[in-house]
Amino acid sequence: MSRQPEKSLERTSDFLVATTPITAHTLNASKFVAHLVSQGHRVWWWCGADFQSYVRDLGAIPLRMSSACDYSIARAASYVRGSSLSAVARVRRLYHDLIVGRAGAQCHDLLRIIQRIGPQAILSDTLLLGARPAAHLSGVPWATFGDGPLLWSDEDTPPFGAGLKPMAGRAGRHRNRNVQSWIDNRVFGSARAHYNKLCARMGVEPVPNLRMAGLSPRLHLQGCAPSFEYPRSNLPDSVRFVGVLGTTGVRNSASPGSAASRGRGSRPLAFVTQGTVRPDLSELALPATRALVREGYDVLVTAAGRANEWRHEFATSPEGGIVVVDRIDYAEALAAADLLVTNGGYTGVTMALHAGVPVIQCGATEEKADIGARLEWAGVGVAVRRTRAQPRTIRLALGRLLGQVGLQSSLERMSAEFRAHRADELGGRLLENMAKVA
Structure with a gap:
């Protein structure tokens, strides 16, 4: 209506x-x-x-x-x-x-x-x-x-x-x-x-x-x-x-409203996404999920309409929970997340900063390198300039991010400015x- x-x-x-x-x-x-x-x-x-x-x-x-x-x-x-x-x-x-x-x-x-x-x-x-x-x-x-x-x-x-x-x-x-x-x-x-x-x-x-x-x-x-x-x-x-831009007003009926809460366990939650243009989840989503589970995170993955095709690749490990969905409301997911791992779409990144969530950005196509450079320059994320990541790459990027001096204060300032x-x-x-x- x-x-x-x-x-x-x-x-x-x-x-x-x-x-x-x-x-x-x-x-x-x-x-x-x-x-x-x-x-x-x-x-x-x-x-x-x-x-x-x-x-x-x-x-x-x-x-x-x-x-x-x-x-x-x-x-x-x-x-x-x-x-x-x-x-x-x-x-x-x-x-x-x-x-x-x-x-x-x-x-x-x-x-x-x-x-x-x-x-x-x-x-x-x-x-x-x-x-x-x-x-x-x-x-x-x-x-x-x-x-x-x-x-x-x-x-x-x-x-x-x-x-x-x-x-x-x-x-x-x-x-x-x-x-x-x-x-x-x-x-x-x-x-x-x-x-x-x-x-x-x-x-x-x-x-x-x-x-x-x-x-x-x-x-x-x-x-x-x-x-x-x-x-x-x-x-x-x-x-x-x-x-920040993004959708408003009408909820996507394909988005599972409880997915973010299902991804939230006793461990910190990472939200992993590759957007809609790059549907091969072996480029980033799959290796990132494996690395993050090993590092103590629960993981929520959005599969851009290909969840059934890829779900068997994301078998839940004993160490943590993995939830794979076709689509989800980004604001809902980021409200529950402690980390965003993404190939670097501008709107997803800015929505994370609005929510005060740090970002690991992996991508070298389109304008991705420019977005990653801004994340590092602003002190609110780290960039990995490659399209296809390995679990070790993600673990090293996570270490760089968490060791970044002033990360939390930079995120708080950026989030307050976005919210204004x-x-x-x-x-x-x-x-x-x-x-x-x-």
């Missing part, structure tokens, strides 16, 4: 939300949508076929993507695993085919929808690159939300995609400039050229780098607390930190203000 608005405003607005058909990039708009719906606004949500019922349950109006824009999570996953191509070549192919390659069709779809519904504002995620030209051509105010490391950079900040930590002084600035130039030109250069050709055909200004194609210059809602991002000397006022930022209210009000100005 759809949620009904809690109250109506004298003057409500129509909002158009547009999200990439990847689970996290779609569902992470939920808190903003929930707030807008609760305030009586009408929210139209253009998304993939897999998310239509969720949108309805949240009280928004689903708009179906055309087949030229939609793709499955399996299709997206095929670009980041199971290929003989190098990591750089896989990223190039992903952007050429799915990110930039769909931007023209996205823009066409969105312009048609904008003409029909006349929204006062548009909100998109940073991978939906067709939103920028659609907003420019229609004149509708455009905002973005970030559910990955902040894309804005300067000479004092390590570039996105490099997995580097800050380095002070001239040497650091020299490093940052050179690495950023290499990433912009060698990794994303062909995709940027393709995108700028599309913009030229539409009469839209080109972008100096591909990062700026998905970052609104008017309002960007960054899904974290300020202390989880590197400080920047030239950060514009348009970038606003709003706190309510993404639904803060982001929702900023979007409302943008629509009113328009």
